[in-house]
């Protein structure tokens with residue numbers, strides 16, 4: 001746990017911040033070619049925080065051209081992996097030295113609580129970059145079991161120029177999840193942060209230059225969906241890794257098909273089930289996991305445990321415990337270190353979640369149900385049937401839908417009856433049933449008697465419409481950013497041992 005400042009001290013740090021404004025292309029800070037800017041707001045107050053370069057397709061083209069030049073001349077892609085490691089570890093150390101500034105900037109720009117920024121987002125981002133940096137000089141290529149008359153080498157090569165299109169819910173952490181393995185592998189990257197949250201990505205680019213990352217290797221183009229589209233359609237981008245909504249993810253497949261068939265990796269939404277069976281032990285601990293799973297980051301999490309599928313026998317006792325835990329989840333100014341529930345990302349998103357709160361009012365609201373202030377919604381627990389709007393749609397807000405069920409089999413069937421498949425949890429004291437359930441659940445990550453996303457050592461990604469094409473995190477993340485090459489060497493004296 002990080003030592004936290006007081007609310008007043010955080011306000012003072014926020015007031016003194018020097019916020020970045022320009023895009024970052026070819027190792028320097030640049031306004032958009034058009035000179036246009038857009039406003040970025042503090043979701044907690046609605047006030048304008050600053051302006052940011054409104055890039056367009058010409059800026060994307062410049063960034064891709066510079067990234068391509070860097071990739072082709074080998075200033076990064078052909079460095080010894082140990083040299084790339086040194087730069088990434090230096091960057092992680094610089095971030096550590098600037099962790100407080102990054103945490104406050106992230107909280108101001110996103111509405112996330114300073115508590116989470118200090119304890120999760122920033123330290124995890126640092127850890128992820130260091131982990132991938134330290135990994136890269138320890139991955140070996142392979143030799144195939146071809147005949148003794150041949151040597152067949154299987155090499156991993158960086159995929160080239162990579163576009164990274166990011167969401168607003170974990171701005172710096174998702175950047176780290178993607179640039180960590182991409183840069184470690186030797187790719188050059190063009191990052192498109194969400195328009196709502198560009199600031200920490202721009203600050204990280206400055207720190208990367210200080211750490212010695214060669215110019216052109218990391219570029220940040222700021223703006224909205226049009227900038228993401230320009231990147232998705234660019235003919236000289238070799239692959240795109242995207243995290244965001246399923247609707248937008250689908251568009252990237254069209255961009256690829258319409259342009260150069262670039263590889264697309266999608267990490268999309270979820271409507272993740274959390275199953276609690278009658279025999280679950282230590283309901284207090286279960287409730288703590290349920291609350292964290294549903295309401296962490298205001299429920300704005302693709303792996304949020306947003307469906308509580310609970311057996312009738314334990315439902316009321318569990319919900320009483322959930323209510324107890326939620327008393328500690330104070331809603332308020334994200335810069336107050338006592339606060340656990342900050343602001344929703346934007347007024348537009350607040351309005352969307354409010355729409356679901358109105359739907360909830362027509363069902364059985366068990367806990368909460370109120371708007372605290374413009375932008376802030378209290379954690380809400382509502383009972384609704386399987387198949388209802390609340391039980392089916394990704395709300396991406398602090399609303400947990402409870403779906404009572406009669407049996408283990410029904411719980412699994414309800415859990416799997418969704419177009420998504422990102423994450424799932426199961427709580428039961430019966431070990432065999434827990435593991436059988438984990439096997440049966442159609443999700444990329446299943447946690448047993450806990451809620452979580454795993455850590456940097458475990459791959460993260462979804463089944464079904466929660467994504468495909470690769471995984472973030474773990475050594476498996478490197479698969480996204482590398483391609484395999486076979487080099488076949490014939491060692492025979494005669495020509496008749498040709499490859500069959």
Ligand SMILES: NC(=O)C1=CN([C@@H]2O[C@H](COP(=O)(O)OP(=O)(O)OC[C@H]3O[C@@H](n4cnc5c(N)ncnc54)[C@H](O)[C@@H]3O)[C@@H](O)[C@H]2O)C=CC1
Nearest residue numbers: 166167193194224225228229244245248268269302394396
């Ligand atoms: N899987 C996840 O982690 C996330 C899921 N979402 C879901 O998506 C919903 C809508 O949020 P949005 O911010 O609108 O998500 P989005 O998927 O539209 O935005 C994600 C990124 O894609 C970019 N983008 C938007 N439209 C694009 C387009 N046509 N072509 C290329 N890039 C484009 C955005 O600028 C942003 O950088 C949320 O309510 C939530 O349900 C949102 C953010 C993260």
Ligand code: BAL
Nearest residue numbers: 167169243301302303
């Ligand atoms: N929770 C990590 C991925 C995401 O929500 O975007």
